[in-house]
Amino acid sequence: MFDTARCVVQRDLLLALRRRSDVATALLFFVIVASLFPLGVGAEPNLLRSIAPGVIWVAALLSSMLSLGRLFAADHADGTLEQMLLGAVPLGVVVMAKGCAHWLVSGLPLVVIAPLIALQYDLAPGLYGVLALSLLLGTPVLSLIGAIGAALTLGLRGGGVLLALLVLPLYVPVLILGAGSVEMAGAGLEPDGQLLLLGALLVLAAAFAPWAIAAALRISME
Amino acid sequence: MLEAAELECERGARTLFRGVSFVLRAGELLRVAGANGSGKTSLLRILCGLARPSAGEVRWKGQPIARLKEDYARELVYIGHAPAVKDDLTPRENLAIGCRLAGQETSGEALAAALERLGVPELPVRKLSQGQRRRAALARLLVSEAPLWLLDEPFAALDAEGISNLNGLIGKHVGGGGAIAFTTHQDAGIAATRVIELS
Numbered sequence: 001m002f003d004t005a006r007c008v009v010q011r012d013l014l015l016a017l018r019r020r021s022d023v024a025t026a027l028l029f030f031v032i033v034a035s036l037f038p039l040g041v042g043a044e045p046n047l048l049r050s051i052a053p054g055v056i057w058v059a060a061l062l063s064s065m066l067s068l069g070r071l072f073a074a075d076h077a078d079g080t081l082e083q084m085l086l087g088a089v090p091l092g093v094v095v096m097a098k099g100c101a102h103w104l105v106s107g108l109p110l111v112v113i114a115p116l117i118a119l120q121y122d123l124a125p126g127l128y129g130v131l132a133l134s135l136l137l138g139t140p141v142l143s144l145i146g147a148i149g150a151a152l153t154l155g156l157r158g159g160g161v162l163l164a165l166l167v168l169p170l171y172v173p174v175l176i177l178g179a180g181s182v183e184m185a186g187a188g189l190e191p192d193g194q195l196l197l198l199g200a201l202l203v204l205a206a207a208f209a210p211w212a213i214a215a216a217l218r219i220s221m222e
Numbered sequence: 223m224l225e226a227a228e229l230e231c232e233r234g235a236r237t238l239f240r241g242v243s244f245v246l247r248a249g250e251l252l253r254v255a256g257a258n259g260s261g262k263t264s265l266l267r268i269l270c271g272l273a274r275p276s277a278g279e280v281r282w283k284g285q286p287i288a289r290l291k292e293d294y295a296r297e298l299v300y301i302g303h304a305p306a307v308k309d310d311l312t313p314r315e316n317l318a319i320g321c322r323l324a325g326q327e328t329s330g331e332a333l334a335a336a337l338e339r340l341g342v343p344e345l346p347v348r349k350l351s352q353g354q355r356r357r358a359a360l361a362r363l364l365v366s367e368a369p370l371w372l373l374d375e376p377f378a379a380l381d382a383e384g385i386s387n388l389n390g391l392i393g394k395h396v397g398g399g400g401a402i403a404f405t406t407h408q409d410a411g412i413a414a415t416r417v418i419e420l421s
Contacts, residue, residue, distance in 0.1 A: 007322040011311075018310040079304025085272055086295045088325025222273045 004089045005097040012101030022070065027109050030063035034117045045122050052121035053131065053182035059117075060110050060135060061142065061171050067106045068146040068167070069160050071098065072217065076154055085221060092210035095217065099140075099147050099209070107139030123186075130185040130195075137198040138178040144209035145170050151216035174201060223248055223401050224269065224370060229278035231264045238264055239420050240277070248369070251396050251412070252403040256420030262405035263303060263374055265420065269403060270300040270372045282370075296325055298370040303378075305359035309348040313337050313358040316347065320362050328365050336364035340387060352379040363391055371395060373404035385411075 016023050037055045038048055075081040084094045114135050115128040123131070149167035153159040181194035223246060230240040238261030246252050254262045267273040269280055271287050271294060280287045287294045307316040314333050321328045337344070340357040347355060356379045363371060371392075377385055389412050392402055396415075 004322055004325065007319060011308075011315075011319050014315070015308060015310055074308075077304070078308060079302050079306035080308060082272060082300065082302050082304070083306045083320060083323055086270060086298070086300050087323040088292055088296045089323075090292060094323075 001089045001093055004087065005093050008084075008094055008097035009101045009104075012098060013104065016101070016105045022067070023105050023109075026063050026067045026106050027113065029066055030059050030110055031113065031117060033062060034059040035120060038120050048121045049123060049186070052118055052123050053127075053179040053186070055121070056114055056117055056131065057135075057138075057175050057179040057182075060114065060139065061168070061175060063110060064106055064139060064142040064146060065164055065167060067102065068150045068163060071102055071147055071150045072154050073150075073159075076221075081217070081221065085217065091214040091217065095147065095151070095213040096206075096210040099144050099213070102147065103140045103143040107135075107143055110139055111135045127182055127185050130191050131182050133195060134178040134181045134191075134198060137195060137202055138174045141174050141198070141201050141205045142171060144205040144213075145174075148209060148212045148216055151213045151220060154217065154220040174198070177201070223283055224403070225281040225284075226269065227279050227281065229265070229268060229275045229280070231261055231268060231273075232276045233261075233264065242278070242418065242420075244416065244418060246401050246403060246416075248399045248401055249396055250401055250415040251392065252401075253414035253417045254403060254405040254420065255407070255417055256405075258407065260420040262407075262420060265418075266300075266372050266374050266403065266405055267302075270298060271295065272300075297368050298372055299324070299362055299366045299368045300372045300374075301359055301362065301376060302374045305355045307347045307355055307358050310346060312344055312346055313342045313350070313361070314344060316358060317361050317365070321365060324362075324366065324368070326366065332365055333361075336361045339364060341383075353381055353384060356380055357384055360388060360391070363395070369400050371400065371402040371404070373402065375406060376404055377406055377408065 034056055037051065041047060072081060085091060087094055111132055115132055118128060118131055146167050149163050153163045153166065156162060177194045177198045181191035184194060185191040225245050227243050229242040231238040242265065244252065254265055256262050264273065268275045282290055282294050282297065307313065314337060317333050317337065340361050342354055342358045342361065347358065350358065360376065376388055380388060392412060396402060
């Protein structure tokens with residue numbers, strides 16, 4: 001079972017490696033969106049400092065959305081998804097592996113690059129760690145919740161927009177907790193509460209999302 | 223081995239077929255015939271468990287496949303309309319992943335031998351023709367040990383050599399006690415034990 005999961009992760013990473021432009025697009029989107037705000041709202045340092053966590057988190061949300069459409073659509077189009085449904089291991093394991101691969105490709109780079117982006121906002125030195133940690137806990141949840149939406153909208157006309165309408169409201173708790181933790185730390189308080197809640201969300205999503213994704217895929221594939 | 227009881231399939235408000243029943247035993251070859259849109263693919267998808275019939279039941283060795291789930295999936299190879307090969311991978315990588323998903327360990331040499339026998343070049347699939355893609359997908363049959371094959375239009379896009387190769391594979395599998403159900407709208411020149419005509 002774990003062999004198959006590893007094989008799926010390796011496959012998706014290999015595919016991402018051979019289609020580097022797809023990965024780069026989502027990442028560049030994040031960088032550009034997050035960089036537009038200082039240009040738009042002006043260079044008032046206090047204002048920038050106060051909007052930084054929210055802006056970076058919203059940019060991360062949108063960038064993670066961007067790559068969701070491809071998560072199952074490509075496999076659906078070439079018939080690979082059917083073979084996954086007919087695989088020897090439960091579909092939940094396969095979709096969990098796909099979710100992991102999606103996070104490694106689209107979430108992890110954000111965690112790494114976000115502190116660099118935060119430099120533009122002159123974030124206080126102690127906050128870079130909190131920002132990275134909140135993204136580290138939050139972005140896997142985005143991948144998992146997003147995968148449910150991607151599975152539900154698979155094969156629908158105008159699925160991309162529908163996916164955004166479906167998934168973005170579900171991202172709200174992650175956004176509030178993620179951006180909130182950095183703001184708390186910025187106000188000199190302990191961000192532990194928010195981070196622990198984010199961790200709890202991650203555990204919940206990891207436990208239940210695979211089921212939901214698998215069920216949604218079976219419905220979409222009929 | 224495979225048993226279909228009173229299968230009925232509805233698409234939207236239209237009934238594609240109803241009352242389809244048959245038994246497919248080891249060593250038998252079932253051909254599903256019918257015009258375009260008559261429900262051949264739908265029937266095959268129901269047989270492999272990808273779709274659920276609106277009425278009726280499919281049983282494998284006496285057990286409903288809805289209950290067997292992965293245990294049934296392990297017993298079959300399904301090759302659908304889409305060849306299930308990734309454009310960015312080579313045929314060999316595709317085949318290796320296909321086998322892994324099916325829960326099967328296959329050595330690299332066996333994979334290479336299967337692809338070579340079907341004459342698939344080791345290039346990224348993007349550079350292959352439709353017929354070569356189809357051959358790359360059919361290579362699964364050479365390395366699989368599953369007793370049941372469900373093939374949807376396996377002859378599509380194949381040239382004369384490909385067709386005779388595939389006919390050889392089908393004959394060998396059926397001769398070895400396997401069972402096959404396949405759809406085709408053309409006469410492939412292979413004698414099926416049983417033919418279901420959907421209208």
